[in-house]
Amino acid sequence: MPSSAASKTSGHGRLAEVARLAAVSPATVSRAFNAPNLLSAETLKRVTDAANRLNYIPDGLARSLRKNRSMVIGAVMPALRHAYFASTVEGLQSEIAKHGYTLLLAVSDFSEAAELTAVRSMIRQGVDGFVLVGMQHEPSLLPLLRDLKKPFVITWSYDQIVASVGFDHRKAIQPAINHLLDLSHRDIVATMAFLNVSDRERERLAGIQEAFANRGLPFSDDRVIYAGGSGLQDGRNAFRTAQARFPKATAVICANDLLAAGTMMECAARGLSVPGDMSVVGYGDLDIAAAMNPAITTIRTPADEMGRLAAQCLMGKLSGRVGLEHIELATELIVRGSTGPANSSESTQRISR
Known part of the structure; x- marks a missing residue:
């Protein structure tokens, strides 16, 4: 440095x-x-x-960056193949356009090294500020932006020190767990997509464990199923693994709605009724959650609003205004038809294998 x-x-x-x-x-x-x-x-x-x-x-x-503005904002998203981050990009794009800015977008595919490379490339192209996702980055990334006096805003995570617009994933997922426990489910598994590269998913898992602990119930590590991806087929594959490990499970909570939809597809293929035999919970409230039959119980996250507020925060930084830089957004449990009471009195007593 x-x-x-x-x-x-x-x-x-x-x-x-x-x-x-x-x-x-x-x-x-x-x-x-x-x-x-x-x-x-x-x-x-x-x-x-x-x-x-x-x-x-x-x-x-370097001289042009110090003295002038390119009127370009750089954003690096982990992925765009699903609607979560795409909605944030749309909100960001629509808001910065009101201020005469355009958006330069890159995708890191959940790679910290790729994210750093993209940021360095954007700096060389003269972008004025950055929108990033989450708190997990290559260690030199944020110091680089600070050293070059490049304003940035973190999205999808809330932090009281770093400028951020997001929410508390640990807190957000707990109403879903409490909902299942209130329905007498005890034999529950969790399907995760990117635990090793996503601080947001790790916080969701911590929230699941905390919700169980608050009820005096265990949730062992082997109940976490690693899907290896976030798509529909990943959800189907993960549920097959869950059934092999925990054939008497009565509920699955998924890291996102696509995994939940894939889980329901695999349930149908196996002749399992949702929610009669298996309750399924998603996360994110994508369009597919409401379109499934039954519709998926999920956590609504404000992806579009997040993009708009991040843009407003960044515009304030670029104009030298001192404003709110730590914005915690609300999430909401949306109860739909994919969850119901545990299917037998025996299952309510079953805590682990």
Whole structure:
């Protein structure tokens, strides 16, 4: 990380710092950014690594970023194949357009390294600020944005320190668990998609465990089924695993509505009635949740509103206004036909295998 004094040096001075760190000439550093094909792979890597360590951006663009505005906002989303993040993008796009900004969008596919690469590329293209998702990032990402004085807003997670517009996933999912427990379900499994790369999903799982603990009930780790993805087929596959492990389970809570819909499809294929034999809960309230038969009980999350508020927060930062930067949104349990009472008195007494 460069010192504050170093970050204030001229563009030529910082280019020289990169050259010294990479053990090459300043001309070689210039070629690395303007004609990288003229350098060997080893030399190009040395220069790129040194530039990254020093948060260096080429002179002309750095000057334009300090003095001017590109009127472009950069957003990096984990995925767009499903409607959750797409709705946030739509809200973001519609709001920044009111201020004369356009959106430059990238998808990380839940990769921290890909997210960092996308952000660096957008910085080189002169974007004015960033909208990101969640609190899990490559460790150098947020310090990079701060060092370059690039305003940013986190979405889909709420944080009291970092500028954010989101909600508490741990708190959001607990009404769904309490709903199942109130219906006398005890033999419950949870289907998760991206626990290893999603802080939001880990918080949901923590909320499930906490809701059980608050009732004095256990929820063992083996009751978490890893779907390996977030689509309909992933939901079907995960339910097959759940049935093999816990054939007497009476309810499934899923990390999103698509997993829940896939679970219901697999139930139908196995001749299981929803909710007569199996209650199913989703998360997110996508259109498919209301369209399924029966419709899916789920947690409604304000994805579109989140995008609009994140844009408003970022516009305030760019204009120098001091405003609200930590916005916690409300979520809501939507009870529909996919949940009902546990199917036997025996199941209400069954806590674990």
